[in-house]
Amino acid sequence: MKARKVVASDRLELIGIDGLPEIRAGDDLTRLFLDALEAKNLIVEDGDAIVFTSKIISKSEGRIVDLADVRVSGEAQRVAREMDKEPQIVQLIFEEAKEIVRMRNKHLIVETKHGFVCANAGVDQSNVEEGKAILLPKDPQKSAYRLRKELEERTGKRIAVLISDSFGRAFRDGVTGICVGVSGIPALLDRRGEEDRFGKIARITKEAVADEICAAANLVMGEFREGIPIVLVRGLALESCEGEIQDLLFKREVDLFR
Amino acid sequence: MKARKVVASDRLELIGIDGLPEIRAGDDLTRLFLDALEAKNLIVEDGDAIVFTSKIISKSEGRIVDLADVRVSGEAQRVAREMDKEPQIVQLIFEEAKEIVRMRNKHLIVETKHGFVCANAGVDQSNVEEGKAILLPKDPQKSAYRLRKELEERTGKRIAVLISDSFGRAFRDGVTGICVGVSGIPALLDRRGEEDRFGKIARITKEAVADEICAAANLVMGEFREGIPIVLVRGLALESCEGEIQDLLFKREVDLFR
Numbered sequence: 001m002k003a004r005k006v007v008a009s010d011r012l013e014l015i016g017i018d019g020l021p022e023i024r025a026g027d028d029l030t031r032l033f034l035d036a037l038e039a040k041n042l043i044v045e046d047g048d049a050i051v052f053t054s055k056i057i058s059k060s061e062g063r064i065v066d067l068a069d070v071r072v073s074g075e076a077q078r079v080a081r082e083m084d085k086e087p088q089i090v091q092l093i094f095e096e097a098k099e100i101v102r103m104r105n106k107h108l109i110v111e112t113k114h115g116f117v118c119a120n121a122g123v124d125q126s127n128v129e130e131g132k133a134i135l136l137p138k139d140p141q142k143s144a145y146r147l148r149k150e151l152e153e154r155t156g157k158r159i160a161v162l163i164s165d166s167f168g169r170a171f172r173d174g175v176t177g178i179c180v181g182v183s184g185i186p187a188l189l190d191r192r193g194e195e196d197r198f199g200k201i202a203r204i205t206k207e208a209v210a211d212e213i214c215a216a217a218n219l220v221m222g223e224f225r226e227g228i229p230i231v232l233v234r235g236l237a238l239e240s241c242e243g244e245i246q247d248l249l250f251k252r253e254v255d256l257f258r
Numbered sequence: 259m260k261a262r263k264v265v266a267s268d269r270l271e272l273i274g275i276d277g278l279p280e281i282r283a284g285d286d287l288t289r290l291f292l293d294a295l296e297a298k299n300l301i302v303e304d305g306d307a308i309v310f311t312s313k314i315i316s317k318s319e320g321r322i323v324d325l326a327d328v329r330v331s332g333e334a335q336r337v338a339r340e341m342d343k344e345p346q347i348v349q350l351i352f353e354e355a356k357e358i359v360r361m362r363n364k365h366l367i368v369e370t371k372h373g374f375v376c377a378n379a380g381v382d383q384s385n386v387e388e389g390k391a392i393l394l395p396k397d398p399q400k401s402a403y404r405l406r407k408e409l410e411e412r413t414g415k416r417i418a419v420l421i422s423d424s425f426g427r428a429f430r431d432g433v434t435g436i437c438v439g440v441s442g443i444p445a446l447l448d449r450r451g452e453e454d455r456f457g458k459i460a461r462i463t464k465e466a467v468a469d470e471i472c473a474a475a476n477l478v479m480g481e482f483r484e485g486i487p488i489v490l491v492r493g494l495a496l497e498s499c500e501g502e503i504q505d506l507l508f509k510r511e512v513d514l515f516r
Contacts, residue, residue, distance in 0.1 A: 014269065014474075015269055166463075170429070174464040174465055208433065216477065218470055219270060219471065235272075
């Protein structure tokens with residue numbers, strides 16, 4: 001779903017929400033978030049956007065794999081040897097992938113079953129116990145929707161939920177926060193038809209606001225420590241709508257870089 | 259230059275600075291910014307990062323071209339016909355480009371002389387008078403450095419300056435704010451060697467903080483209207499250093515997508 005509404009107010013505030021316990025499968029993230037918020041003497045307001053790192057979503061949904069339980073195929077063995085990676089990790093990447101996009105040097109870039117193009121299908125060994133790996137949420141779009149509904153029900157406020165991860169990019173070094181699930185605001189703001197300051201009509205600009213919000217939140221979360229797994233973003237003036245992560249993902253046929 | 263310092267505080271504030279006049283060649287941007295800030299009853303503080311849209315840098319540096327003055331080559335004529343673009347615009351793109359990266363349908367993705375991979379070499383016809391086009395700043399890294407030095411001299415504060423533009427991405431639809439020049443903070447935060455919450459050592463994560471800051475600022479600027487050309491970012495806790503945009507740009511040989 002695309003929206004045409006003009007974007008933010010002239011002030012935006014990002015507040016890191018820490019103090020959550022280590023998340024386990026089945027944990028009630030909505031409750032843990034609201035408790036942590038209360039501990040900071042904050043409450044949710046209409047129009048707030050809440051960014052959750054995908055890591056805690058995955059943990060609450062039990063998306064942690066014990067590497068000892070992974071049955072490695074011959075193909076995964078071969079690629080692991082060639083790329084000097086752990087065979088179990090390569091096997092998990094293959095299972096999470098729909099298609100291999102690039103396999104060069106030590107880089108394994110794939111399209112995940114969700115449609116995200118990223119390194120290692122998002123399979124990660126950081127911030128999880130030794131001998132385990134953490135996968136992206138099964139359906140982060142659905143997770144965002146569910147979290148938003150729960151939060152709106154418990155607080156009575158109209159809010160947005162975004163789930164963030166951090167991916168590398170083509171052409172530019174370093175990872176940035178990006179969105180893997182969004183509910184309550186548009187993923188993509190369609191500005192075609194708006195006038196510029198000289199009265200000319202915009203022809204092509206679509207702004208990936210959900211990715212920009214997750215990039216901003218990543219500055220507060222930090223990349224590696226996961227000390228701040230949730231960020232409250234206050235001051236966005238985006239139109240309320242369902243939100244759909246697929247709006248951000250190029251179909252293979254129109255992607256210039258595959 | 260790379261840095262190892264942990265990133266932001268748990269609160270980040272973005273304040274849009276509007277009220278500037280239409281910028282003309284030779285304008286003193288530092289003065290105009292400080293006046294606009296004062297009109298909002300704000301002052302610069304130590305540690306502030308100030309994001310300028312590249313558009314007003316280009317305007318102040320006279321990087322506006324009258325299309326009637328552009329001498330179009332035969333090659334630009336041919337490509338313009340083929341891609342259904344204005345010949346003068348194609349000529350300007352060719353002049354700004356070091357290399358064509360993709361030329362397909364109506365998309366002309368190039369590497370600019372600065373080393374940025376982007377559509378149309380950043381040549382833009384929005385927010386400029388009819389019959390004119392605006393180019394990226396000649397050397398936005400140098401512009402960022404100069405602006406920082408001027409601002410630090412006039413305010414006595416230690417600050418950072420970033421120059422932002424908005425580029426499309428591979429794999430994902432929509433543009434996001436990105437950095438084309440940065441001074442006073444690292445462009446890329448090198449987190450290799452940091453420990454995760456289980457004491458494991460990070461092996462590869464580098465975070466493109468300068469791009470994340472510009473993405474965040476773009477939420478306040480808005481994409482098309484340019485009503486808010488400057489954003490003050492307060493609350494970053496990044497180490498003070500020169501900053502170098504080249505840290506964000508993959509060398510051609512290591513880029514998986516060229």
